[in-house]
Amino acid sequence: MLGVSPSSVASIAQALNAAQVPCVLWGHCLLNIHGVPSIVSSIDFVVPDDRLQVSIETLSKVRTLPACLRGELCPSGPQPYSPAPAFHIHMDGSKVTVDLYLQSETLWFLPSFDGTLSSPRKAKVPFDLVIASDQTILPPRRPGRGSGVFPSTEYPVLVPRAHVLLEAFMRLYVRDAETRTGSFAMAMITYMEEYVDEDGLLDVDRLPEPLGSFYKELGKGKKPVRQWTEELKGALRREDDRGGFEKDQ
Structure with missing residues (x-):
């Protein structure tokens, strides 16, 4: 990860966990771990909505994370082509920021992160998540790819598995298809296909339906993206109406 070390x-995950805040890695750091060669300009974490204020207070007390006084006007802050974080702060002496995202805006389809996840060493990690240093699931560093798995000596950081990350991007795309965030999500879907799926590191069968079938259809490239998008929106609406699609129901 360019400019960012495991x-x-x-250390940021550990600070949040010490304040009893469960957190899950997000953004380009996460892409790097899954083998996508993405430039990292921020360290992003997803936190429960009701723990956002505690998270902000916790990071604001970290000596190496000076507060940002410019907010949305900050040149190192949120970029217009990606989902905006709920909060960002700066790493001292670096252009890298630390961003916090709400679970309701990113991984809303997963069960709510509960307090047990603030102790990753002791918690029974849900199947959809994995420790960033798990060499049995995450790829090693490879030429032309991302940073890969974290060293086992690091404090345990929770990350979504590859199929969950793809699901998140597909859901974000459907939700924000006509916006810049939607364009960002489609680019991320393409990256997942090109670098993770092509390398045999994505278990597509873990995607819930109808997402799994639509992802495979997109890869065939036989249907215009606009038509594919409208059909996927309709399929998700039908599943939601039946109450059988959300994982936490």
């Missing part, structure tokens, strides 16, 4: 990521 130790930096782990």
Whole structure:
């Protein structure tokens, strides 16, 4: 991860966990771990909505994370082509920021992160998540790919598995298809296909329906993206109406 070390990521997760805030890695750091060669300009975490204020207070007390006084006007802050974080702060002496995202805006389809996840060493990690240093699931560093799995010596950081990350991007795309965020999500879907799926590191069968079938159809490229998008929206609406699609129901 260019400009960002696993130790930096782990230290932020540890600070949040110490304040009893469960957190899950997000953004380009997460893409790097899954083998996508993405430039990292921020360390992003997803936190429960009701723990956002505690998270902000916790990070604001970290000596190496000076507060941002410019908010949305900050040149190092949220970019217009990606989902906006609920909060960002700066790493001292670096252009890298630390961003917090709400679960309701990113991984809303997963069960709510409960307090047990603030102790990753002791918690029974849900199947959809994995420790960033798990070499049995995550790829090693490879030429032309991302940073890969974290060293086992680092504090445990929770990350979504590859199929969950793809699901998140597909849901974000459907939700925000006519916006810049939607364009960002489609680009991320393409990256997942090109770098993770092509390398045999994505278990597509873990995607819930109708997402799994629509992802495979998109890869065939036989249907215009606009038509594919409208059909996927309709399929998700039908599943939601039946109450059988959300994982936490």
